[in-house]
Amino acid sequence: MMRLDKLLGHTGWGTRKELKELCKGGHVTVNGTVCRDSSRKVDPFADAVAVDGEAVVYEEHIYLMLNKPAGVVSATEDNLSPTVIGLLPQKYQGAGLFPVGRLDKDTTGLLLITNDGVWAHGITAPKKHTDKVYEAVVAGTIPDDVGERFASGLVLADGLHCLPARAEQTGEDRLTIVVQEGKFHQVKRMCAAVGLRVTKLQRRSIGALVLDEALQPGDFRPLTEAERELPFSSKNPFQQEKNMVL
CATH class of the missing domain: 3.10.290.10 (RNA-binding S4 domain)
Structure with a gap:
């Protein structure tokens, strides 16, 4: 009641x-x-x-997939910038929704939104080592050994030791990057450690859950019951296709 x-x-x-x-x-x-x-x-x-x-239709827990656009912050409220919660219609505004983890303001792509704290923690907990796949457009010359350097565990400028990750060149200025962490600006900082500047970054997947290509930037949709389990998969959906085994 x-x-x-x-x-x-x-x-x-x-x-x-x-x-x-x-x-x-x-x-x-x-x-x-x-x-x-x-x-x-x-x-x-x-x-x-x-x-x-x-x-009035009541749902205790809500699970949404958002194609995050650039220019909005992954927060419930912000005094300076629009937030991902603000992109949602009025019917969601009182449900206590929050983003699961975060994407940088200018990073786009897959962002999950929920009001289920247990579910969210299961995805973001560091010990889960969940694959997160990003597509990066970079400025600079991509080193021939970029894959080996990412796999060895980069040490960033501030001394942070990154877990082994994966980077594969997919175009003249493009990398597919797989990480299992979510430190502040981590993908951008990892690229900087090998002499690259990220000019565009999109998250494609979390675990086995892939961004719905039908969603335009700023669009969202509820997850199906089956999709709610996919972020808990330890293997990314591009692993076999790219032979990207961590």
Whole structure:
């Protein structure tokens, strides 16, 4: 059981003050009867709640795949820049959603968003060693031994010892990079350690979950039940195709 205003807030119908007025105005019904008490306890799975005749559909946990565009930050709120949560419609704004891990402001691609803390921790926990595949466009001459240097475990300028990673040249100025960590600006800093500057970076996959190519930058969709398990796979989907075994 939960308070009616909590249920309505979770599903994006407004702030607690707005919901109180909504109920007082007779806009909310519970099982077909007008309810003017926003503090009333309801069963979100058994009671039929509606606002002006529109059914309120409750989901305890939400799992979304977002194609993150450049220029937005991986945060729930920010005073200076738009956030990934702000890209979502109103119905998601009260659900307590947050990004799973982060992508840099100018990095694009696969970002997961949820309100399930246990699920998120299972993906981001360092001990999981989950493959994350990136496509990087770089400036500079790609060293012939770039793969060996990444595989040996790079030491960055600040002394950070990176886990063994994988880099494969896929074009004159392009690399496919697989890492199992998510340190601050890590892929860019690893490229800098071999004399390269990243000009464009996109995350393609987390574990076995691949970014849906039908999603345009800024678009999102819910994950299917089967897709929710894919980030926990320790092997990336491009491994066999590229022979990229860590």
